[in-house]
Amino acid sequence: MISTPDPFVADISDDAAWAGLAWSSDRHVEPVRIGFTTGPLPTVDWAVLGERCDVVYADPDAEGVHRAVIGAGEPEVAARRLADHVADNPQAATTLAAVLRTGTQVSVRQALDIESWAYSTLLGGDEFAAWLTRRGPRPLPPAPRVAPVTVDRDAGRLTIGLNRPERRNAFGAALRDALVEALDVAVLDDTVTEVHLRGAGPVFCAGGDLDEFGTTPDPVLAHFVRTAGGAGVRIAEIADRTTAFLHGACVGAGIELPGLAGRVVVDPGVAIRLPEVSMGLIPGAGGTVGIPRRIGRWRAFHLAVTGVAVGAETALRWGLADEIADVVPVDVSARGTGPRTT
Structure with a gap:
């Protein structure tokens, strides 16, 4: 049976977690991928990270590094809170992630x-x-009274x-x-x-x-x-x-x-x-x-x-x-x- 996968939350400063963010050909449905880092920004390829993640939470000063990064006072808390929101409506959230990944690669009309x-x-x-x-x-709703x-x-x-x-x-x-x-x-x-x-x-x-x-x-x-x-x-x-x-x-x-x-x-x-x-x-x-x-x-x-x-x-x-x-x-x-x- 195919089900909506749980969101994947990873500390991007951890090498093993970083590896776990890679796409898998074994999954029928790709999970939402949420990254975070609580310390200084790690040395990573941000272009690759942006491809692998659906969002990354970091210190507010890091927002300018890449558009994947959202500033948060407590990045790990923000990441796990987002995962909870995904779990509340997994079909909608997982569908949204897939639509956003695909829609930004095609024309406006196709998107x-x-x-x-x-x-x-x-x-x-x-x-x-x-x-x-x-x-x-x-x-x-009632019909409009005016135009x-x-x-x-x-x-x-x-x-x-x-x-x-x-x-x-x-x-x-x-x-x-x-x-x-x-x-x-x-x-x-x-x-x-x-x-x-x-x-x-x-x-x-x-x-x-x-x-x-x-x-x-x-x-x-x-x-x-x-x-x-x-x-x-x-x-x-x-x-x-x-x-x-x-x-x-x-x-x-x-x-x-x-x-x-x-x-x-x-x-x-x-x-x-x-x-x-x-x-x-x-x-x-x-x-x-x-x-x-x-x-x-x-x-x-x-x-x-x-x-x-x-x-x-x-x-x-x-x-x-x-x-x-x-x-x-x-x-x-x-x-x-x-x-x-x-």
Whole structure:
């Protein structure tokens, strides 16, 4: 019987442990590999170590050595805590590690497909079913009272505003479809030279609308919605023209989609988090594609499996953000129910 292997935790300063980090052709499923070092950085080939490990914890001063390294006050404690998170949702965490290893080796479009296939598989898994049971039944969200996305055109600049502040701009079906329609304007019209992506209300986007989770009748159809009908592939296509302005909570899709943009500006009070693994899933809106291309697959794995929130300074230091500046939420108070062009 094939089962999800336990995570492998190793002190990278120990020669035997270092040898144990090598990939094995005997395993059907490769385990998550977590390294740590509690003393001075050992003399190792960091390029090779980066290939062998899914994350390495070390002294905070060591973060600049390689993007695999994450600073921690107690590296061994951090490593074993991560292993506990992996053990809580082994299918999702092990799948995420494999997706990140593979997705960073192919094109953005191919990586989005890989992510979606894996996400669809996990929708039918035991871990997601257990999360749904713990959450309990939820009513479907109400239909939007006004346009869930606003569109303003000013010469070559297109400003797209997420406009469901009453639901913290949760990325549900109505908002997703409206966002795709707005993005298609820039995809099809090359006179749009700038695309600004903003949010209305106190947060940019609180992630997927949890009231809609588990309602997909067909995982195969959901795959095509996430890819061919999704916002991520469109943002990636116009990345060189797109700037995302983030404020407040940026959870799940609220950082996954901006991570595909060419430039990301974050407010000093921003809080970024990837919670999907704790739900038995992986990021499914492009988070395994754009985020690791910005910060490395190792830090992306750390964020997604621990679910820890990071602020503006860490986002800038790691490269998830390009600038810290005061971000003013898009003003939609005077707008009607449809797009406006100026």
